Amino acid sequence: MNHQETIAQTEHFVRHTLQNAEGGHDWWHIYRVWNNAKLISQTEQADTLTVELAALLHDIADSKFHNGDEEVGQQTAADFLKSMAVDDAVIEHVTQIIRHMSFKSGFDGQQFYSTEMGIVQDADRLDAMGAIGIARTFNYGGFKGREIYNPEIAPNPNMNKAEYKNKTAPSINHF
Numbered sequence: 001m002n003h004q005e006t007i008a009q010t011e012h013f014v015r016h017t018l019q020n021a022e023g024g025h026d027w028w029h030i031y032r033v034w035n036n037a038k039l040i041s042q043t044e045q046a047d048t049l050t051v052e053l054a055a056l057l058h059d060i061a062d063s064k065f066h067n068g069d070e071e072v073g074q075q076t077a078a079d080f081l082k083s084m085a086v087d088d089a090v091i092e093h094v095t096q097i098i099r100h101m102s103f104k105s106g107f108d109g110q111q112f113y114s115t116e117m118g119i120v121q122d123a124d125r126l127d128a129m130g131a132i133g134i135a136r137t138f139n140y141g142g143f144k145g146r147e148i149y150n151p152e153i154a155p156n157p158n159m160n161k162a163e164y165k166n167k168t169a170p171s172i173n174h175f
Helices: 003-017 027-041 050-055 070-082 088-100 103-108 115-126 130-143 160-167
Strands: none
Touching: 003 027, 003 050, 003 070, 027 050, 027 115, 050 070, 050 088, 050 115, 070 088, 088 115
């Protein structure tokens, strides 16, 4: 299977899998990240197949929506890519990107890095900024039943990973 066919089948899989996803982590989030990653990769020396696959699959099974299971995303991506007979080295690279690119992964120190990961991570973080990023924050907070604002609950900029994953603070505190 060539690059374009692999990407087309992956796009179809992701669209179908995320068709009922929470609005901040839905197909349109993936679409924006994918397009930004493609744009960024035009000025970098990177494997574009790995970049596109990682961008498309980076939230295919986000741990936030799977009882905190931090392996389900990588496993879902790997199983799908294996079903398409994608090269094992590409699958390993994509799953490493998915495992290590999230904000919460930073609490563990940088365990893995590649140019391709940097591209997808930057594209994902661009989608967390501006009006879309603000909307995604409040959409997710609503999904979790969080208050928008409560001045009695101060932001905690020094959370550890467990605190970050389990926070229930008002959505405005995210900023």
